[in-house]
Amino acid sequence: MSAQAVSETTAAALSMRGVWKTFDTPRGPLHVLRDLDFDIAPGAFVVITGPSGSGKSTFLNLASLLDTPSRGTIAFGGRIVSSLTEQELCAVRKERIGMVFQKFCLLTHRSALDNVAFRFRYLPSPAREARRLAESALARVGLAGQADQAVRLMSGGEMQRVAIARAVARRPDLLVADEPTGNLDRASAESVMETFRALHADGIAILLVTHNESLLRYATRHLVCRDGRLEDAP
Amino acid sequence: MSGALRDIADDIRARPGRAGLSFLALAVGMTALTVLLAVLGGLRERARKIVEELGAHVFVITAPPADGAAQARAALDARHVELLRAHLADGAATGIRIFDGVSAGGDRLARVFAADAALLEARPWRVADGRFFDAYDLRNRERVAVVSETLAVEWNLRVGGVLSLGEAPFRVIGLLRIGADALASETADATLLPGDRAVFVPRTLPPYWLGGRGADESALDAIYVRAPPGASVERTVELARGLLAQPDQRIEQLSVLTPEMLLQRLRKWQDTIRVTAGSIALLCLILGGTTLMSLLVANVRERVTEIGLRRALGATAADIAGLFVLEAILLTAAAALVGAFGTGAVLWLSRERFPAPLQLDAFVLLAPLAVAMVLGAAFSYWPARAAARISPAEALRNE
Known part of the structure; x- marks a missing residue:
């Protein structure tokens, strides 16, 4: 895809055109994503489902700019990602993308507040300001009273809410979540999804991958990943 | 910088045994290095004084x-x-x-x-x-x-x-x-x-x-x-x-005695100490360095997910490498300070009974610090490079 074509999609927070992701294996090249086109507009809530091994996580890695495509073009906020330097790419990641992981990815020996403030570790925010924003984000996910608690002592639902608070402590343009309720019981999963819903209502674009079909009611768009391609769900 | 120091302190708190072992090995190496420098400095100073007391460019003739x-x-x-x-x-x-x-x-x-x-x-x-x-x-x-x-x-x-x-x-x-x-x-x-x-x-x-x-x-x-x-x-x-x-x-x-002849015994001392204490110091420092490297390699392996998280939060490859290099330098510098100043204090207190002349000055105390920092940077290079090369996507898949 040309730069001209990407510029036509500048309205999208994230745009992919003709994206392939191929891994070299002993049995030959493995095409995990095939000629994939995708856009997510600011404020959209896109949920992607699909069977295991269909390429969802690989897609999310590309969407969160943690990986590069084998072929094709990815644009974020209208800028072609492949043209960015490492510094610029890292700046996009830290300033404009929030990430939530299935297993939370928390620093378990630190407190909830420290984990959320870690969002600012590579941002030039003063420590006091980072702490204030972290407290605010924890309050937003309903954990204001547990800011000083070590996360290893928290429940799975609470840990995931800490992880979400970390992702949104600095307001991202795009929040990417990989199976955020995968390790949670039903009640915790509902609580977490309510948090996502509130963030969506706040105008943050959310891209969420899940196996849990019951979460689809929160989505503005549902895509199915199948054989390395994304299709709108029927 | 304070963020990096906090990260390092947290990591050492999380793995105190391994960090402590590296610290100990390095501190022993720094102790040996400090003794070596103090004794060689003392012998050098004694040689200078001997020449000074005999007289510069003076020799003695007897028959x-x-x-x-x-x-x-x-x-x-x-x-x-x-x-x-x-x-x-x-x-x-x-x-x-x-x-x-x-x-x-x-x-x-x-x-x-x-x-x-x-x-x-x-x-x-x-x-x-x-x-x-x-x-x-x-x-x-x-x-x-x-x-x-x-x-x-x-x-x-x-x-x-x-x-x-x-x-x-x-x-x-x-x-x-x-x-x-x-x-x-x-x-x-x-x-x-x-x-x-x-x-x-x-x-x-x-x-x-x-x-x-x-x-x-x-x-x-x-x-x-x-x-x-x-x-x-x-x-x-x-x-x-x-x-x-x-x-x-x-x-x-004719019998002639020159300053150099007088210093022969001291020169032998210097050579012996340089070889023995120098070998011990070198071995201890290599041991400390390799222990440090193994600590860092294990840290990198254990912290793959954390590395992925840091990359996801915007850390560059250089930030990741810097984290491990800084940790190594701080650990070696701390070991150098404890080893050099601790040894310096012991040598100072026992200087009267010590069997060789000693020189305890800023160079003797600070040279191990410089050696430690170079050592820390050298032995952390490979683990830091490996950490920096971890793909963020791969690292987070490790989650």
């Missing part, structure tokens, strides 16, 4: 007896000094005769040095009070004496006072400050080391203290020679040997 001990050192005389002076335009040559066990009244015994006015041109002794004898004293055979400061204190002598040598009164005209602590550690030879009870008198005086026994007044026990400026001691020694070896000088065997 052993030709046929046994009875004529000990009688082969040199004033003519030889004059010969050397004539050929050493800007240098200096002066002779001394030594009389041991001279009665100085009561049961006091002194070591008398019969010398001339040029003695202080060759030896670096300083007049602390009064004056040294001069050409007038020598020409007129004045019965004057210059005593060492230590003797003046011990016998309560002052400039203007009188000292008896063999019952002949001598007027004390000066006190001489003789620094010889370092020299005393290497030799007890009276030609080099006057000792605490030294009295200097003009060489032209007859030896009253011999009780009428005749003595060759021009005979000398030793000649001090200071090489001329710009001339090496070795070349001046060769010149002196050549001059004194002429048949008409009647010297069969």
Whole structure:
């Protein structure tokens, strides 16, 4: 895809055109994503489902700019990602993308507040300001009273809410979540999804991958990943 | 920076055993390095002082007896000094005769040095009070004496006072400050080391203290020679040997002692310590470095997900590498500070009983710190590079 074509999609927070992701294996090249086109507009809530091994996580890695495509073009906020330097790419990641992981990815020996403030570790925010924003984000996910608690002592639902608070402590343009309720019981999963819903209502674009079909009611768009391609769900 | 320090402190708290082991190995290495530097510095300083106490560019000529001990050192005389002076335009040559066990009244015994006015041109002794004898004293055979400061204190002598040598009164005209602590550690030879009870008198005086026994007044026990400026001691020694070896000088065997000869024992010490303590320090530091590297390699493996998280939060590859390099440098620097300052304190407290001279200065304490930082950077390079190369996507898949 040309730069001209990407510029036509500048309205999208994230745009992919003709994206392939191929891994070299002993049995030959493995095409995990095939000629994939995708856009997510600011404020959209896109949920992607699909069977295991269909390429969802690989897609999310590309969407969160943690990986590069084998072929094709990815644009974020209208800028072609492949043209960015490492510094610029890292700046996009830290300033404009929030990430939530299935297993939370928390620093378990630190407190909830420290984990959320870690969002600012590579941002030039003063420590006091980072702490204030972290407290605010924890309050937003309903954990204001547990800011000083070590996360290893928290429940799975609470840990995931800490992880979400970390992702949104600095307001991202795009929040990417990989199976955020995968390790949670039903009640915790509902609580977490309510948090996502509130963030969506706040105008943050959310891209969420899940196996849990019951979460689809929160989505503005549902895509199915199948054989390395994304299709709108029927 | 504070964020990085916090990260490092957290990591060390999370894995105290491994970090502690690295710290210990490095601290032992730094201890060995500090001892090595302190001892080598001490020996170097002692060597410098020995040369200073002997006199810069000074060597000593003695002439052993030709046929046994009875004529000990009688082969040199004033003519030889004059010969050397004539050929050493800007240098200096002066002779001394030594009389041991001279009665100085009561049961006091002194070591008398019969010398001339040029003695202080060759030896670096300083007049602390009064004056040294001069050409007038020598020409007129004045019965004057210059005593060492230590003797003046011990016998309560002052400039203007009188000292008896063999019952002949001598007027004390000066006190001489003789620094010889370092020299005393290497030799007890009276030609080099006057000792605490030294009295200097003009060489032209007859030896009253011999009780009428005749003595060759021009005979000398030793000649001090200071090489001329710009001339090496070795070349001046060769010149002196050549001059004194002429048949008409009647010297069969010359003995020359140069500063370098005096320092030979110290040089052997230095070489031995450099090899032994140096090997120990090197081995300890390599052991500490490899332990540190294994700590970092294990850390990288255990912290793959955290590395992925950091990359997801915007860390560059350089930020990740810097995290491990900084951790290594801080750990080695802390080990260096503890090892160097701890060892420095122990050496300082035990300096009197330590079997070698020590030098404890800023260099000795800070050089291990510099070595530690280089070591930390070197041994963390590979683990840090490996950490920086981890793909963020791969790292988070590890979750």
